[in-house]
Amino acid sequence: METIRLADGDPAWMFPPGTFTADIAASLATSSRRLRATLPGGRAGLCHEGLEYSLLPDGKCCVSGFAENDLVSFTVELRPPGYYSAETSTWEVDAEISVRCDHNVDCGTHTVECREVTGLTSPDQAVATLAQLIEWLAQRAAEVPAEQWREMDPER
Numbered sequence: 331m332e333t334i335r336l337a338d339g340d341p342a343w344m345f346p347p348g349t350f351t352a353d354i355a356a357s358l359a360t361s362s363r364r365l366r367a368t369l370p371g372g373r374a375g376l377c378h379e380g381l382e383y384s385l386l387p388d389g390k391c392c393v394s395g396f397a398e399n400d401l402v403s404f405t406v407e408l409r410p411p412g413y414y415s416a417e418t419s420t421w422e423v424d425a426e427i428s429v430r431c432d433h434n435v436d437c438g439t440h441t442v443e444c445r446e447v448t449g450l451t452s453p454d455q456a457v458a459t460l461a462q463l464i465e466w467l468a469q470r471a472a473e474v475p476a477e478q479w480r481e482m483d484p485e486r
């Protein structure tokens with residue numbers, strides 16, 4: 331998987347011809363900044379900007395990103411129709427709050443809270459939903475001190 335800055339990517343990797351408008355570009359840029367700001371002082375995306383394109387070797391592409399520090403990770407993903415299965419004809423967005431595994435045998439990460447929205451029929455709707463889920467993450471970051479997420483881990 332290749333990770334590419336939003337500004338350096340080709341929207342045609344995931345947006346059908348004619349659907350990537352200036353409004354969508356602006357919304358993604360705002361969402362990226364907003365995600366980066368959810369955890370001040372932490373890391374944001376592999377490109378350090380928040381959101382980025384993730385391009386698979388088979389040409390499939392999604393917009394994903396994260397903000398994290400040593401205590402908690404906030405991740406989001408926006409997938410176009412057909413990303414996981416050719417039968418999916420709608421856009422999907424999910425957001426997740428997770429902590430690093432603290433088991434003796436490391437299983438990766440533990441999801442503490444998540445949201446998923448499926449059945450989105452247009453790129454405009456999908457990008458607006460991504461903005462809403464990032465807003466949800468920002469709200470949860472404001473409500474819950476970073477050190478408290480570990481205590482809320484259901485697999486703890």
Ligand SMILES: [Zn+2]
Binds near residue numbers: 431433436439440485
């Ligand atoms: Zn675990």
